[in-house]
Amino acid sequence: MSVQGTSIVTKLRPVDQLEQLLLDSNGSDTPALRSFFHLYQPHEACAMCLILICTATQQVRALAEQAYFRHGGEPQIHMPATPMPGAAVPSPLFASTPLGARVPGLIPTTAGVAGSPWSATNTANVQTPPAMGAAFDSPVIGAIRGGAAAGGPTSNILGRPVSGPEIVYSNRLRGLVIYFSRLIGPLWDGLLVQLAGNTRAQAATLPQVHSSVTMDELNWVAQHVQRLIDFLDGNAALKSSIKADASDQNVHQKMLRFMRPAPTPNVGAAQAGQQQAQQKQQAEAMAAERNVLRDLSTLFKRTGEVLNLWRILCENDLSTVISGLSVSHQGLVRQMKFCHLIAHGQETCSALIAQLTKRFLSNRTELEAISARLRQICPSLYSADDAVITRAAEALAEAKKKATPAEREQLLQDSLRLYSTVTLHLPLAVVCAQYTDVQFFSGLVDLCLACAKKRDPQSLALHHFRQQQPFDDAAGIAAYTSRRECYDGVIKCLDDLHTRSQTASVPSGASPQKATDASVHSAAQQLEGTLSRTLACDDELMHIIAYDWLIKTGQTTRLLQVTSPYLDTYLTQAAEKEPADAALGLLWKYYERTQNFSSAAQVLGQLAERQPGTGTLQQRAEYLSRAVMCAKSCNLMTPTTHTGQTLHDLEEKLEVARIQLQVQTALQLKRSTISDHAKQAAADRALEEINGELMDISKLYGDYADQFDLSECKLAIVHCAGHHDPALVETLWKEIFDQELQQSSLATADARVQSLSSKLVLLGQIYAQSRRYFPIAFLVRHLEELTARLRLPLGWVASALQHVGLSPAMLLNVYDRLFKAKDPCWQSAGRPLHILNAIHNLLASPDLFANLLPADKSSLRLNCLQAVTSYLVELQSMLSQDKELKTTVANFKKLQMKFQSAS
DSSP states (O other): OBTTBOOOOOOOOHHHHHHHHHHHHTTSOOHHHHHHHHHHOHHHHHHHHHHHHHHSOHHHHHHHHHHHHHHSOOOEEEOOOOOOTTOOOOOOTTTTSOTTSOOTTHHHHHHTSTTOOOOTTTTTTOOOOSSSOGGGOOHHHHHHHHSOOTTOSEEOTTSOEEOOOEEEOOHHHHHHHHHHHHHHHHHHTSBSEEESSSSHHHHTTOOOEEESSOHHHHHHHHHHHHHHHHHHHHOHHHHHHHTOOGGGOSHHHHHHHHHSOOOOSSHHHHHHHHHHHHHHHHHHHHHHHHHHHHHHHHHHHHHHHHHHHHHHHHHTOHHHHHHTSOHHHHHHHHHOBHHHHHHHOHHHHHHHHHHHHHTTTTOHHHHHHHHHHHHHHOTTTSOHHHHHHHHHHHHHHHHHHOOSHHHHHHHHHHHHHHHHTTGGGOOHHHHHHHHHHTTOHHHHHHHHHHHHHHHOTTOHHHHHHHTTOOTTOHHHHHHHHHHHHHHHHHHHHHHHHHHHHHSOOOOTTSOHHHHHHHHHHHHHHHHHHHHHHHHTSOOHHHHHHHHHHHHHTTOHHHHHTOOOHHHHHHHHHHHTSSSOHHHHHHHHHHHHHTTOHHHHHHHHHHHHTSOTTSSOHHHHHHHHHHHHHHHHHHHHHSOOHHHHHHHHHHHHHHHHHHHHHHHHHHHHHHHHHOOOHHHHHHHHHHHHHHHHSOOOHHHIIIIIITTTTOHHHHHHHHHHHTOOOHHHHHHHHHHHHHHHHHHTTTSOHHHHHHHHHHHHHHHHHHHTTOTTTOOHHHHHHHHHHHHHHHTOOTTHHHHHHHHHTOOHHHHHHHHHHHHHTTOTHHHHTTOTTHHHHHHHHHHTOTTTTTTOOHHHHHHHHHHHHHHHHHHHHHHHTOOOOOHHHHHHHHHHHHHHHHHHHHO
């Protein structure tokens, strides 16, 4: 104030002073301008230049750009001297404006920009962004943040600093970071939304939220960020730096190679080497700065797009959009800060955009308008593919409203066509769920297969799978994982349909039984249609996944109905893995269904002879029996020497397997009669071994049949092996009947006869065709001797042999020779006339001439008459008055008269 009046003086801000200096210099590098940069430090002055570039008039912007590049400098490599012990560690570079703390004067400097909504009162507690965020971080950005370059001063294990190359970034880069930090700082660490309550306790019960930043504030920050982006994109020098080759990465490792040049033989060479090293160091510093500029450009653009998206959300009822999100996303948005949304919020942004566009699905005009705006202002968050997805979702929503099947199908096909064009960035799981809701299962399958093909066009996943999925095949693993995500959509759909086809819910108002049957039938039809469409594709890996699903759900019968060239390969490869029983079981059935009987027989043979402990003896015998049938079928269709030999080998194995089953059964019966614990344990071990694998005939005889005295089994083994030893065969038959008598020792005579007769008939039907193993003369003598000694009823031996198939004439011949042999055993048994009485029973049988031709009857009758006559002569020569003798003579005289009258 003075006598002349009051004068109001306004102190110019540093940025205003810089603007005036630039205008005064008119583009020249004046001493005043250099003094300004020296006074405020070059990086701070460069930040002020950026303020003018983004806010001032065209003339001032041009002058500010000149000053920015003229005084911005270039990055340098700095080699700090190794400090002496106890010396103070130098303060970090760039400590004057650390990004991790609020800088005094930051808000006033930014608030001084014309039109700024920020003030010292509403930003007093605002912090600047601590860093670019992990998603955009790099060693060089970390160096700017903390003041040291990657590989800069660090500490060793003793806590002492270790010297190393340090990048001193250019002032223009440091100014760029300062300006962006001050620009975005007021909202960087703030929450996205504020709850409607006054306190956190109150707000927890209120779902309504609103943006923590006003529209004016958003517009101002977004506008200035966009101007900064435009400056980076429009400036040739910075643009070329940003688009530099990506080979500039890992510059610190490169720098270390040039920091210590090799010893030189002379001073001149040493100076040349040092100069060359300095040039390379400078190149490395430039490369490091280019990396930072590239990261910064990405950060600026992402920040601008996120802010623009947030503006659109605020314009379209942010609270309603957030309330439509899933519960997890709602909670995330309420706790999220702007810095997190920018650095890590791609998924959250996508969810917000999807919910926003969902509100306009009913209005095509508004939907196209909001989609166009999103593509324009946040292209990386809402791309052209996202717009296509939105149009497809619109078609899908329209289809749900259509009652006419034709219109509904057309809209569903339209959505499928649109989705198929953006398969690489498609939220496939969400679309599959939507298609399942509208029961568009064919479209679901087609879309998943199209996605798989586009994500892996070179079929790396199939190659990876065929190579047993090696761990070092990174490309194959990525392709397989990507394809598997697509296939999972089909498998989940099949799972849902399979569950519904098993148990269906009953709609309200419907008859429970009828509704359930109808729902199950409908789900079963849908399942079959979806599965058929899946298996109709030419994607081999999809077939493999579908086959696995069929086996997992127990639908092996349906699997074998598949007509595909991939099934044979699938089952064959599965059979080569362990355990392979299930796959082999399916493989032989598949071969049998396709009439590949030769392969079926081969697989069945493998099943029968697989390792011990993988099946019972009964199962192995059944496999061999089926293998024989398949081999016979193959031999009938294409008879060859090979198929004939295969059939012969299988029949032999089957015969041995049946004998092994016989040994098993006999040993089980033997085990039940053993009382000694040691013998029981031995029998149990033997049974376990016999049941575990197929054995050869020699092992069965020596280790089991002979060891446990299984005479019937030994006879069967001798017969199977074709071993001719009459004495051994007779001994075995004797043991068989002796064991049978021993088992029936407490029974009546008739019961014992019945037991012996049944055994003779049973074994006779097996061995009667081979006289080597069915010695009739021995059997008649031995059994008749047992009958005489044990006083058993007469006639059962001849009757049993007739049931076996021996003719009366043959039996008469055997008995006649036995009588004429005059064996003293009958005398010792006390029955000298036993054989004659047995012959009488044979000849007196009413069935003697049954089933004989007339000529055979006459011949037999004549032979019988001659035999009876000779027997009477023999009897009448005996000088005995024994009653039995008289009875026998009388009986034969009656037979003589009978045969004579019949002649």
